[in-house]
Amino acid sequence: MFIHNINPVLVSIGAIEIRYYSLAYILGFLLAYWLLWKAADKKLIENLTKKGVDDLVVYLILGVIIGGRLFHFVFYNPSAFWTNPLEIFYIWHGGMAFHGGLIGVLFAYWLFMRKHKVKFYPVADLVVLPLAIALFLGRIANFINGELWGTMTNSNFCIDYSQNQYMSHTPEGCRHPSQLYESVKNLAIFFILLFMYKKEKVKDGVVFWSFILLYGVLRFIVNFWRDDIGEHLYILGISTGQYLSLIMAIIAVVFLVRLKNKK
Numbered sequence: 001m002f003i004h005n006i007n008p009v010l011v012s013i014g015a016i017e018i019r020y021y022s023l024a025y026i027l028g029f030l031l032a033y034w035l036l037w038k039a040a041d042k043k044l045i046e047n048l049t050k051k052g053v054d055d056l057v058v059y060l061i062l063g064v065i066i067g068g069r070l071f072h073f074v075f076y077n078p079s080a081f082w083t084n085p086l087e088i089f090y091i092w093h094g095g096m097a098f099h100g101g102l103i104g105v106l107f108a109y110w111l112f113m114r115k116h117k118v119k120f121y122p123v124a125d126l127v128v129l130p131l132a133i134a135l136f137l138g139r140i141a142n143f144i145n146g147e148l149w150g151t152m153t154n155s156n157f158c159i160d161y162s163q164n165q166y167m168s169h170t171p172e173g174c175r176h177p178s179q180l181y182e183s184v185k186n187l188a189i190f191f192i193l194l195f196m197y198k199k200e201k202v203k204d205g206v207v208f209w210s211f212i213l214l215y216g217v218l219r220f221i222v223n224f225w226r227d228d229i230g231e232h233l234y235i236l237g238i239s240t241g242q243y244l245s246l247i248m249a250i251i252a253v254v255f256l257v258r259l260k261n262k263k
Contacts, residue, residue, distance in 0.1 A: 001174060004161045008145045021141040025064070028134025033057045035126055045122045052116045059108040060127070067104015068096035098135070098219075099244045121204035125197060128211040132190035135215075139183035150176025151227045171227065178226040185218045205259050209252045216249030 011018040036053045039045050048056075069088055113120060142148045146167045149159065158174035161167060192214065196207050220242045228239045235243070 024137035063104035063108030068101030071100015143179035150178030213252035
């Protein structure tokens with residue numbers, strides 16, 4: 001058993017706080033910027049310039065934050081719009097829906113593509129690598145925050161939140177470290193995608209849709225150990241997040257088959 005009493009604030013200087021959760025996103029965006037800048041410097045992606053990379057990263061940041069926050073509150077916490085609407089802007093409190101963030105990023109990238117005439121797949125195949133790392137770090141940050149806890153268990157590796165002084169609400173019983181399960185899952189996805197990306201003769205788009213497929217399938221499985229009751233709508237014992245992940249996986253299979261059959 002692990003007694004969870006971790007301070008989610010890494011550094012506090014007066015009213016300014018640096019939280020582990022924020023660092024996960026910052027590191028993810030910095031890694032994405034570095035990889036895209038290197039690709040532009042070596043002219044690996046047609047029409048992608050260093051100036052374009054600067055614009056693209058801004059687009060991606062806005063897409064992730066706006067899409068992730070709106071999706072979270074619309075689907076999982078709609079009452080916040082009239083009880084505490086300012087909470088929507090407190091991103092350091094957590095509450096970022098992956099599926100909404102993904103939709104936001106795709107929309108932002110579509111806007112970028114129209115402006116800069118850059119093809120979708122070459123950039124998408126590259127961006128999912130830092131995205132997987134950011135998700136890996138993000139789930140660790142969720143664990144530190146004491147949020148998205150798992151279902152109850154008698155396992156020796158369970159997490160007890162009852163003595164956590166930094167949480168406004170603590171769950172009953174000892175819980176699966178589902179955040180860490182998801183973190184390991186995201187790290188495994190990263191290494192699989194990295195192996196694929198380095199392979200020669202892999203068609204454009206395969207790495208991107210493989211990420212969508214892997215994330216959808218593995219998220220669906222891991223979420224059986226995550227306690228979403230009270231936040232997600234359950235139908236036939238499956239949560240909203242799991243249904244969305246299944247939709248992701250099905251769409252990915254369709255596009256991967258199309259890419260395979262494409263000459």
